[in-house]
Amino acid sequence: MSDFAFTENALSTWMRGEGRDSDIVISSRVRIARNLRSLPFPLVASEEQAEQVRQTVIGAAEQASEALGPLQPVRLDELSEVDRQVLVEKHLVSPALANESQEAAVVLSADESLSIMVNEEDHLRIQCLYPGFQVKEAWERATSVDDVLEAYIDYAFDDRRGYLTSCPTNVGTGLRASVMIHLPALVMTHQIGRVLNAVSQVGLTVRGIYGEGSEAQGNLFQISNQITLGQSEKEIVDNLEGIVGQIIEYERQARSRLVSESKIRLYDRVMRSYGILTHAAIMDGKEAAQRLSDVRLGVDLGWIDGLPMTLLNELTILTQPNFLQKTFGATMNTSEKDMYRAQLIRDKLVKSKE
């Protein structure tokens, strides 16, 4: 059991805000990969070297706290398995940091909008998360954090290649910008394949919401830049913003078409999902994601009143297996999780209506 602040709420404070286009874009994220000049990359570092990295980064964060606000360092080896997975389910650390890294740590801001992963693939990964479609804002924040830290850390930098990173795909700016986007209408109208294919033609990557290799659930997709070298940070951010803007437009068009051509069938689907979520006693993760997607669309279309979007964001995270375990406090098998998940969704949705 732990008393870390991040385990208290499913939704980070930053997520309670609303950004632009937040009916379609759930969140925007920018991460910057950096490494210390004097030490080998984590994959080839000894335990002592990795420990040195951790101490250096945490030390720098402490020194920078006047400029950045209070930061909490968390050593992952001091967490229970469940708490480590909760960090993943909240998107504060990657699965790789939680499962495969030595001397792994994360430095969190109080509202969890800033998280600095230590000893993942790179020595530091500075992540900034914003609600809605705010890639530029996230990038500006991440850059300012990066600038502050650079005063305390000697980064590995090459004049020709830029910032050096463990994996060549991150060399250069070390910047990855991404959005988590909800595209139910493009999925329902079978246009998603074509759209995602086009996206990958222009140097962007599409993933599930838990990063590389994860499946898209509940019509949520993560779209990010593929290339970090040969483009300026601004070009990367502008390119992502431009293309995501187009996808938002396609999704809006698909929604209007669905509403004008088969409103009653769409309404039926949305309301059935709402009826099932507020009544079912067993709900697996995949069904929950899909039905929450339907309900989110219903809220966007003004068909379901009094259901705040932040509650749906919260439920998306709360209903993940480890968060469930954390919430109900017991070790559970899959069937039990399906029952607790149903109960939690029911309670939260019914309560929000009262």
Add this chain to the structure above:
Amino acid sequence: MSDFAFTENALSTWMRGEGRDSDIVISSRVRIARNLRSLPFPLVASEEQAEQVRQTVIGAAEQASEALGPLQPVRLDELSEVDRQVLVEKHLVSPALANESQEAAVVLSADESLSIMVNEEDHLRIQCLYPGFQVKEAWERATSVDDVLEAYIDYAFDDRRGYLTSCPTNVGTGLRASVMIHLPALVMTHQIGRVLNAVSQVGLTVRGIYGEGSEAQGNLFQISNQITLGQSEKEIVDNLEGIVGQIIEYERQARSRLVSESKIRLYDRVMRSYGILTHAAIMDGKEAAQRLSDVRLGVDLGWIDGLPMTLLNELTILTQPNFLQKTFGATMNTSEKDMYRAQLIRDKLVKSKE
């Protein structure tokens, strides 16, 4: 448009009462087939002869009204097509009387527990309907009506063969006793085939709720005696009562087993159906019947509060295609019916909770 009393409510007044075992047996019915000695059976009668039958029976009913209470004669050729089908959907007349009979009429008591069909397969078919498991009570009532009418009508009767009927399967007592029974647990546990097979081995017939040739919907079955000759009326009624009593027992056992072995899965199924019925915007007749069956089981098991069984009985009839048309007043295609059906169920269920 018509102003006949029977079109005003889906549920006949008699159906608002509750009988024995009404968690499993919806209703009990006895009908007695009788013919006039002096005229040919309807199938071979001329129009004039059929008219004479109608006048004789309606005249007798009028004369008998002191003993039987007020009776309303209804000529089917004076009804709209929709009203005729509403009579069928309320089980007051058979599809054959509504669709195929010349000079067809029905005589109804005010609470619709007594209906006398005129010029169906036989000149008269006296039907008595009771809520719950009350075959004996229905039989006693039908017999008393028969006795009263016999004072005014000269029945075709043969000392050796008994009452003569158009179809040989009805000769003798002319008695058919039946129950409409709800067997969801036997269906879910795949025992229904075996049970219905056994039923047909002992001289009983199983049908859908709209009689011969109709499919069982919503786990509702009509069980009736096959044989009318060579058994006394009492034997027929006792036999049906005994066997239905056993089926009720099997259904109760299957329900207990389901509850003890897979309660949460059954509860999930019931509550999902309730959630869908209270939220869906499109609902076809088959799905409505199945989900109403689930909800009925949920009410029986005490899982859904404040939902009177009579409302479920009413919805079973209200959601039939012609009743829907009657209720909403317009000519509708199938998709429109599916929308009105969903709306009606939603409104009725939500209202009953307020």
